[in-house]
Every structure is written in structure tokens, then in C-alpha cells.
Amino acid sequence: GTARKERAPMHGSSDERTRTGMSPESLKRAFVDSMFYVQARYWEVATPHDLYMAAAYTVRDRMLERWIRTAETYRKADARTVCYLSAEYLLGPQLGNNLINLGIVDSARQGARDLGIDLQEILDQEPEPGLGNGGLGRLAACYLDSLATLSIPAIGYGIRYEHGIFDQKIVDGWQVEDCDLWLTNGNPWEIPRPLLRYPVRFGGHTEPYTDEHGRFRVRWVPELDLYGMAYDTPVLGFGNDNTNLLRLWHATAGRSFDLQAFHKGDYYGAVNAKVGAENITKVLYPNDEPEVGKELRLKQQYFFVSCSLQDMVRVHLQHAPNLEGFHERFAAQLNDTHPSIAVAELMRLCLDEHGMDWERAWEITRRTFAYTNHTLLPEALETWPVELFGRLLPRHLEIIYEINARFLDELRMRYPFDPERVARMSLIEEGPVRRVRMAHLATVGSFAVNGVAAIHSELVKSTVLRDFHELWPEKFHNITNGVTPRRFIQLSNPDLCGIITDLAGPGWARDAENLRTLEPHADDAAFQQRWQAMKRAAKERLAARIREATGAVVDPQSLFDIQVKRIHEYKRQHLNLLHIVALYHRIKQGTDSDPTPRTFVFGGKAAPGYFMAKLIIKLIHSVAEVINRDPEVNQRLRVVFVPNFNVKNAECIYPAADLSEQISTAGKEASGTGNMKFSMNGALTIGTLDGANVEIRDAVGHENFFLFGLTVAEVERTLAEGYRPWEYYRSHDELREVIDLLRSGLFSHGDPDLFRPLTDSLLQHDPYLLLADYPAYVEAQARAGDAFRDPAGWTRMSILNAARTGFFSSDRAIREYCRNIWQVEPMPVSLAAGNGSVP
Ligand code: 475
Incomplete structure (x- = not known):
């Protein structure tokens, strides 16, 4: 209408x-x-x-x-330029951000x-462009915002997925995935560049030949070619005139290939090939860890990397006669290993297309790339079967073998009596199925490697890349993640924005350290009142949204205790649930001592093939159903699941939180970035010493953070000593009663088996140590509940959290990348000083 x-x-x-x-x-x-x-x-x-x-x-x-x-x-x-290579950009809606x-x-x-x-x-x-899964994709979007704001010449390169992350629907408490249709009504922000196309090849074989100078060379005779076409989206800086480029690649069938097939009279074959080519950019893989051996995923990675490097080469050759100096023009950041095939592709371009010798090509390649690691989970470290790799990218496999042969020679000279170390460091994992280790390729082919929080960067050095750190200690860095205060304060929390601007002036959004001007007002009664009104209004907005989305009614007076993030066992949404069931149980038993009314809010998507994660979503809904319906309990506790957690919903959720759940097993969450968004918006954190929680706690003050749980060292020791979760179950009465309730059928309409996979996993293995951390978690929750009953004390802590989290601005993180890794300088743009080119 x-x-x-x-x-x-x-x-x-x-x-x-x-x-x-x-x-x-x-x-x-x-x-x-x-x-x-x-x-x-x-x-x-x-x-x-x-x-x-x-x-x-x-x-x-x-x-x-x-x-x-x-x-x-x-x-x-002729400015030195950062190229951010990322398979994901979780941009979120553009209009509001661009207005700001x-x-x-x-x-x-x-x-x-x-x-x-x-x-x-x-x-x-x-509709939001959900071209990412979670933290890694959203980080890339925050970094684009900060690069432009800091006037850094930068291009974001990625994939224009026709379908981004699925829409999450909830049916009978279960997650159901629905197709994301963000492009169907048109995308006004992108500018198609039909003439900006590069060929990308797959398959076939390689053959040696001698060039006109009598040099030995290799030629790749591919089987399939297609084109990558550019779609450009402008990325505005805040408070300046710089506007950078996000260039996303769309796959189309190659014309020459089409014609060949058509000429052979194979009309349907040609059409099919076209469809196959265009499949490459159809859909984002909805997993926050790699899909084993998925051919299309490797095709996506190579496709966008090849287009991006060809584009960089084209730009370079506008200024230079050959690829010498390529690494001086560009710093290329690999956002995890997803684009790490770039190391082999740049080698191929230098060697095969530009006639460079190996030593020079390798020098340029190694000085071009830097690699960010985002995870230590062994199952999330990307490897590709050699067989698949060689079938799709025969020339790249050869190049990787050659890189490896030279690297292993070096290692054997350096560690002549340590063949095990040499085998550990190889780019190829030996075994029944030989595999290419992409993290090793990225590390060997880069001049810098960084983790994403202090503790994580230390763990990178002491665990997954330990041998590499011993070899090249100076290559390793930490850059603690950051988030943009434009989207996550100014846009999403206008009342907080008003409060800060009144005290600090408008400059805080470019210099988040100015948030400290809030600090002296933390105990001021009038200021506290304004702060509480701000929080209250945000909670009312979220309550309205919850009612609209789920029908559930929640009380904005209650403590909003929120956990939103991808659903994963290591993130321990089910630890949160154990505590909720304990509170329920106490109320039913009449043994309750924490009268703080609470609203527990959950949100997050589960990978479609991750059974346990989907079962956790079902359990959240099942517990919610029982608690929200029970008049004896629902005046004190409410549980809601906000469906389809995405950037748009997130903007409504972070400002409304009183308590932020950051409860991963120590050592498992590389950084977390939601933890920063909550804290900036005045939520207190209940959390473990994991990822950036450690630095957030140091920044806001230990007394303004609810710490619990085993440390990384204690987790290691507990596992090494032979962890027996059953003993925690046996010896802790309340914990046993809670788990028994889950197994009783109370939350599953009498079916005692529904949640068995979860409870069995906890009792038998509990790889993420929920039972070991349970007593400390429940105790920290009690402290939080008590603290909330003192509004002045709580408000003071809330203000101090917001005041002291300026460090977690992505501007600070990008400044560190510029200085410590990329060696790139700002290049301010002035619209006023220009002439001519704009009508
Ligand atoms: C970490 N995604 C957070 C965040 O650094 C961290 C993996 C494979 C395929 C597709 N997506 C992924 C991730 O690995 C990911 O999102 N990692 C997250 O990166 C930014 O704050 O701790 O889990």
C-alpha cells in the first residue's frame, strides 16, 4: 500500500x-x-x-x-594502500550509518x-546485507568504517553473495533456516561495473615450456574459465571527506568458454556451464568454522582472491612498468586463512604472467601480505585435501609444493636434528589424506601475523603457531579488536550519544578516549538519573521489539541479562541455562535468596549442520516455555529468545543490556567484540578471563566486572589431570538437581530423551568444562543480582564501563595496524579544495 x-x-x-x-x-x-x-x-x-x-x-x-x-x-x-581481503563483510543497514x-x-x-x-x-x-557469519565479518565492517574515518587509503575486497547469512525462523522452538533475499528489491548502495571484469580459471593441467629467452617456464592449461565482475560500494569516513571503496566480486560465465561450447553444438551443456559458474557467488557458507572439503568453498576463496589481486596488479601497472615495488604500493591483510590462497596466486601472477624469477617473486609476495588469526579451535583451522586442491588449482598446488620444498630445506639447515619439528611446520599435513595447511601457508607467506586480543596473541605464539614463533619471533603481533562507536553508540543509542555529546562535545565519536569525560560524573545524582532514564528507554524499546517478534511480555524494570552471539558449545549458552534452571528450581523449592527480577535474553544463529547448537536453541525455548507460563515464577524470571540475531537487531539489543554474558571457556574465544559493544553501552560484564574480556576488565576496573571461572592455565591443568565432570555432578547438590531436571522431561513435555545428547555430553566429556565452572558462575551471578538491587552503585559501575572503554574503538585498532603492521599514512581528502571532476 x-x-x-x-x-x-x-x-x-x-x-x-x-x-x-x-x-x-x-x-x-x-x-x-x-x-x-x-x-x-x-x-x-x-x-x-x-x-x-x-x-x-x-x-x-x-x-x-x-x-x-x-x-x-x-x-x-600515488598513495600506499591497504587492501583488506575478507570472505565476509557483515555490514548491516547502510542508510542510517551514511546519514551519520x-x-x-x-x-x-x-x-x-x-x-x-x-x-x-x-x-x-x-534489508541488511548479511554477508558474514559473525564476529569476523562484523570486524571487517568496523575496520572499513575506521579506515575511512582515519583517512587511510584502503580497499575492501570480498564476495558479493547473492544470499547472505540465512534468516532464522523459530518453529516449535527449533531453528529453521530461510533464504536471505537481501538483493531482491534492488541494492541502491552498489555500483555495478560491467566493464571491470577479470578472468578466473579452474582445473585442467600444467605443462612446461621454454620461453623466448630459453628459460624454463610453466603454463597452466585450465579447463574452465569464468569472470569476476566488480560491484562497488562507497564507504564514508566520519567527520572527514574520505570515502573508500568496498569492491565485491560477482561470478559470471566466461564468454569464450560459452562460445566454445555453443560452437560444438552443445547448447544445454553451455547453459549448464554458465549456471555452474554463477553458482560460485550464490551463497555464503553459514558456518563459523570451515566446512570440510567443500569444493565450492575453495572455489569461492580462490575466485575472490584472484579477482582482487588482478585488480591490484592493474592499478599498480598504471604507475609502474612491472611488478617491482608491488609490496610498496600495497599492504594486503588476510582476514583469517580464507583468502590465504592469495600467497600462491600472487606468486603465480609474478612468475607465470609477469616472467619474474622465483626469488624476486617470493620477496615481493612475503612483503605484501599480513595475516590475522581469529581462532585456536583445532576444528576451525582450515586445511584442504591435496587431491581436491590439485584438481581445482593444479598450478597453485605446484607453487605451494615449491614454497614448501624451499622452506623445509631452510628448516632442515636450521634444525638438523629435529625432523619432527620440520614435519610439524610443513605446509602439507601427512596422513591417510594429505592436506594443505592454510594457516602455515599464510604464516610463511606473510611479513606479519597477529592475534585479536592480548591473551589470544600469546596463545597463538605458544600453541598453534609455536614453532613459527620460535623461528620468527619478530613476525608476531597483537592487535586487540575494536568496534566502531559510530554504529554501536551514535546510531544505535541516540540517548547515550546525547549524554556524551553534552559533556564531551561532538569530538568523542572520532576520539573515543574522550568518553572519559563521563568518569567524574559517575556519582553525581542528577547525572545518574539521566543515565538511568537512558537505559530505561532502551529497555522499553527492546521490550517492544521482543513483544512484536515473539509475543513475550517482559518488564523493563527487571535486570536485563543478555547473551547474543553465534550458538556454540564453547560459548556456553547452556551454562547460562543451567543457572536459569537453578533459579527456577530455587523459587519452586522456596529456597530462593536472590529476589532480583530478571529477564534473560538470548539471540544467535546455529550453523545449520551443528546439531548440538540447534538443540541448545530448542532448550532455551523449552526452558522459556515452562518459566514464562508459571505464575509462581514468571513475576521474577522471564526467558526470551530474539529470533534472527543480525546487525539490525543487535543495534536494539546492546543499549538495553544491564548484564552482558561473556562466559566462554578460558582460551577458546579469540577476542569477542560483542563484549565491547555491551560495555560501551553501559552494561556490566559477567565473564571469564578469555579473549578481550581480560582487557575490558583491566580497563573498566576489576571492581566493575563480575569475574568467574577457571583461567587458561587452570583449564589446561584440569584437563591434563583427567577431568571427570561426573564428580562435580555427584558432589554438588544443586548442579545435580538442575541436570536431573533437564533429564526429567519437565522441559520436554515428558520426553526424557530430547535433551539427552546435551546432558550426556556434559556428564561424560564436558569438553568445555561447564560443570567445573558452574559453582563459580552461579556465585558470580548472585553477586550481580545483589549489586543490581543498589541502583546508585550499579549506575556508577555502568557509567564507568562506558567511560573507560574508549580503547575498544576500532579507530584505535586501525591506528595500531597502520603503525605496527601496514606502515601506511593518512591521506586526507578535501571536497572544498577540489575542482573539476564533480559536476
Ligand atoms: C572469533 N568465523 C571472535 C572475531 O576477531 C573474534 C570461521 C570460518 C568460516 C567462517 N567464519 C568464521 C570466525 O572464525 C569468527 O567469527 N571468529 C571470531 O572472530 C573477530 O572476536 O572471538 O570467534
Whole structure:
């Protein structure tokens, strides 16, 4: 239906001189123009979606002049450029963020109001580009925002998945995956570049030949070729005119290949090949750990890496006669091992396409790449069967073998009496199935390796890459993750933004250390009141959203205790559940001593093939059903699961939290970034000494953090000594009663078997030590509950959390990458100083 009332807008504005003025008048005029000339609709029949599209095009016009000026500036200056290579970008909705970064939120709201439109209604129309699974993809999006804000010449390269992360529906308490359709109504932010295409080849074989100088060379005779086409999205900086490029690749069938097949008369074969080629960028793999041996996944990785490197080579050759100096023009960051085939691809380009000798090619390659590790979980370390690799990328396998042969020769010289070490460090894992170890390839082929939180970087050095650290200690760095305060404070928490701006001035959003100006007001009663009102309003907004999404009614007065993140056993959503069931049990027994009313909020997606994670979602719903229905309990406890946790929902959830659950087994969560978003928004953390929790606790003050649980060293010791979870079950009465309740059928309509896989796993193996940590967790929860009953004390801690988490801005993280790894300098862009290229 149409959303418009009656009033047709008037043409004729005060600043017609500029097509892209920022006043409400200019914006209105441009909006009406876009509705007609781009969206091809007229006022009286415009739907809410039309309004969104017209608004987006209006904003995009204002981005494009900055973008073009930026490209011009970087090009003229011949600037050193960061290339961020990532298979995932979890961008979230663009319109609101772009309004903020352009500094025109008020102007846009005013313009919309003049037209009788609610800006929020327009913002709500935007489907989000969910081109990522979780933390790693969202980190890439935060880093793009900070790179532009810090005026760093940078390009994000990735994959334009037609279907991003699935939509999560809940049916009878179970997760059901639904297809993500973010592109179906059109994407106004991207600019297709049909002429910017690169060929990408697969399969076939290699053959030796002698070139015109009599040198031995190798030629790859592929079986299949296709094209990668660029789709460009501009990325605005905040508070400057820099606008960087996110370039995502879309796969299409190669024309020459098509023609060949057509000429052979195999029409259907040709069409099929086209379909096969286009499958490569169809869908994001919805796992937050690698799918073993999935051919299409390796194709995706090589496809986007090859396009990106060819694009970088093209740019380089505009300034230079050959690939010498490539590593001086570009620093290429590998976001985990997903793009690590880039090491072999750049070698191939240098050797086979540009006639370079091995030593020189290797020197350039090693000085181009840097690698970020995001996980220590052994099952998440990528390896590819040699057989599959050789079938898809025969030339790359040869190159990897050659890299390995030379590397192992070096190792044998260095460690002549230690063949086991040499075997451990090989790029090839020997065994019944030989496999390529992508983390080793990335480490050997890079000039820097970093972890994503202090404790994680230490563990990288002492565990998964220990031998490499002993060989090259200076290669290893820590860069603790960060998150953008623009999206995760300014956009998602306008009331908090107002409070900070009143005290610190508007500069805090570019310099998050300014959040410290809140600190002296932590005990001020009037300030505390304003803070509580802010939190209260955010909780009411979330309560409304929960009611809309699930029908559940929750009380904004209660303690909002929230755990949102991918569902994984190591993240221990089921530890949270054990505590909830314990509280329930106490109320039913009349032994309850913690009268703090609580609302437990969960959210997160499970990988479609991860049975235990899906069972945890079912258990959350089952516990919720029993608790929320029981009048004896539901005045004190409520449990809700917010379906389809994504960036849009996240923006509503973080500001509403009182307590943030960061309860992974110590040593398992590389960093976490949700922990930072919660804390910045004034939530207190209950957490283990894992990932960035350690640094958050040090930053906010130990007295403002609810710590519990085994340390990494204690986890190791417990496992080494032969951990027997059964003994915790036997000796801890309440824990036993809680687990017995789960096994009783109480939460499963009498079926005692439904949750058996979970309880059996806990009692028999408990690889993530829930039972060992249970007593300490419950005790820390009691401290949190007590503390919440003192509003002044709690508010003080909440303020101090927000005040002291400026360190966790992604601007700080990007500054560290620039200085310590990339050696790249800011290149500010000025729109005012420009001339000519913008009409
Ligand atoms: C860590 N995703 C967080 C975050 O550094 C950390 C893996 C394989 C395939 C697809 N996606 C993945 C991850 O590994 C991932 O998201 N890792 C996360 O990276 C940013 O804060 O602790 O688990």
C-alpha cells in the first residue's frame, strides 16, 4: 500500500546552485527528484520501499562526489594502500550509518518531517546485507568504517553473495533456516561495473615450456574459465571527506568458454556451464568454522582472491612498468586463512604472467601480505585435501609444493636434528589424506601475523603457531579488536550519544578516549538519573521489539541479562541455562535468596549442520516455555529468545543490556567484540578471563566486572589431570538437581530423551568444562543480582564501563595496524579544495 498522506512536495529551493546540498531544502528537493527520475514513481503511489530507495539515492549522490574526489586524491598522490581481503563483510543497514557519517541526520529528519514522513519508518525498510557469519565479518565492517574515518587509503575486497547469512525462523522452538533475499528489491548502495571484469580459471593441467629467452617456464592449461565482475560500494569516513571503496566480486560465465561450447553444438551443456559458474557467488557458507572439503568453498576463496589481486596488479601497472615495488604500493591483510590462497596466486601472477624469477617473486609476495588469526579451535583451522586442491588449482598446488620444498630445506639447515619439528611446520599435513595447511601457508607467506586480543596473541605464539614463533619471533603481533562507536553508540543509542555529546562535545565519536569525560560524573545524582532514564528507554524499546517478534511480555524494570552471539558449545549458552534452571528450581523449592527480577535474553544463529547448537536453541525455548507460563515464577524470571540475531537487531539489543554474558571457556574465544559493544553501552560484564574480556576488565576496573571461572592455565591443568565432570555432578547438590531436571522431561513435555545428547555430553566429556565452572558462575551471578538491587552503585559501575572503554574503538585498532603492521599514512581528502571532476 502507499505510505503517503496527501501533501505533494513543492519544488524550488534556496540552494539550487548545488545538486548535492545538505540543507533540509536541498535534501527534500533531491529526494523528490530521485523518486521520479531514479525510482520512477510518483508521490501519490509511493510505497515505503520507494521512500527508502529515493532516500538512499539522495544520500548516495552525496557520497559519490566524496568518493570520486577521494579516488582522485589517492591516485594523484600515488598513495600506499591497504587492501583488506575478507570472505565476509557483515555490514548491516547502510542508510542510517551514511546519514551519520555525512553529518546530516538532523537535516534529513527535518526534511522528511516537512514531507510528512517519519525518517525511522524509512530506515526500517532497509534489508541488511548479511554477508558474514559473525564476529569476523562484523570486524571487517568496523575496520572499513575506521579506515575511512582515519583517512587511510584502503580497499575492501570480498564476495558479493547473492544470499547472505540465512534468516532464522523459530518453529516449535527449533531453528529453521530461510533464504536471505537481501538483493531482491534492488541494492541502491552498489555500483555495478560491467566493464571491470577479470578472468578466473579452474582445473585442467600444467605443462612446461621454454620461453623466448630459453628459460624454463610453466603454463597452466585450465579447463574452465569464468569472470569476476566488480560491484562497488562507497564507504564514508566520519567527520572527514574520505570515502573508500568496498569492491565485491560477482561470478559470471566466461564468454569464450560459452562460445566454445555453443560452437560444438552443445547448447544445454553451455547453459549448464554458465549456471555452474554463477553458482560460485550464490551463497555464503553459514558456518563459523570451515566446512570440510567443500569444493565450492575453495572455489569461492580462490575466485575472490584472484579477482582482487588482478585488480591490484592493474592499478599498480598504471604507475609502474612491472611488478617491482608491488609490496610498496600495497599492504594486503588476510582476514583469517580464507583468502590465504592469495600467497600462491600472487606468486603465480609474478612468475607465470609477469616472467619474474622465483626469488624476486617470493620477496615481493612475503612483503605484501599480513595475516590475522581469529581462532585456536583445532576444528576451525582450515586445511584442504591435496587431491581436491590439485584438481581445482593444479598450478597453485605446484607453487605451494615449491614454497614448501624451499622452506623445509631452510628448516632442515636450521634444525638438523629435529625432523619432527620440520614435519610439524610443513605446509602439507601427512596422513591417510594429505592436506594443505592454510594457516602455515599464510604464516610463511606473510611479513606479519597477529592475534585479536592480548591473551589470544600469546596463545597463538605458544600453541598453534609455536614453532613459527620460535623461528620468527619478530613476525608476531597483537592487535586487540575494536568496534566502531559510530554504529554501536551514535546510531544505535541516540540517548547515550546525547549524554556524551553534552559533556564531551561532538569530538568523542572520532576520539573515543574522550568518553572519559563521563568518569567524574559517575556519582553525581542528577547525572545518574539521566543515565538511568537512558537505559530505561532502551529497555522499553527492546521490550517492544521482543513483544512484536515473539509475543513475550517482559518488564523493563527487571535486570536485563543478555547473551547474543553465534550458538556454540564453547560459548556456553547452556551454562547460562543451567543457572536459569537453578533459579527456577530455587523459587519452586522456596529456597530462593536472590529476589532480583530478571529477564534473560538470548539471540544467535546455529550453523545449520551443528546439531548440538540447534538443540541448545530448542532448550532455551523449552526452558522459556515452562518459566514464562508459571505464575509462581514468571513475576521474577522471564526467558526470551530474539529470533534472527543480525546487525539490525543487535543495534536494539546492546543499549538495553544491564548484564552482558561473556562466559566462554578460558582460551577458546579469540577476542569477542560483542563484549565491547555491551560495555560501551553501559552494561556490566559477567565473564571469564578469555579473549578481550581480560582487557575490558583491566580497563573498566576489576571492581566493575563480575569475574568467574577457571583461567587458561587452570583449564589446561584440569584437563591434563583427567577431568571427570561426573564428580562435580555427584558432589554438588544443586548442579545435580538442575541436570536431573533437564533429564526429567519437565522441559520436554515428558520426553526424557530430547535433551539427552546435551546432558550426556556434559556428564561424560564436558569438553568445555561447564560443570567445573558452574559453582563459580552461579556465585558470580548472585553477586550481580545483589549489586543490581543498589541502583546508585550499579549506575556508577555502568557509567564507568562506558567511560573507560574508549580503547575498544576500532579507530584505535586501525591506528595500531597502520603503525605496527601496514606502515601506511593518512591521506586526507578535501571536497572544498577540489575542482573539476564533480559536476
Ligand atoms: C572469533 N568465523 C571472535 C572475531 O576477531 C573474534 C570461521 C570460518 C568460516 C567462517 N567464519 C568464521 C570466525 O572464525 C569468527 O567469527 N571468529 C571470531 O572472530 C573477530 O572476536 O572471538 O570467534
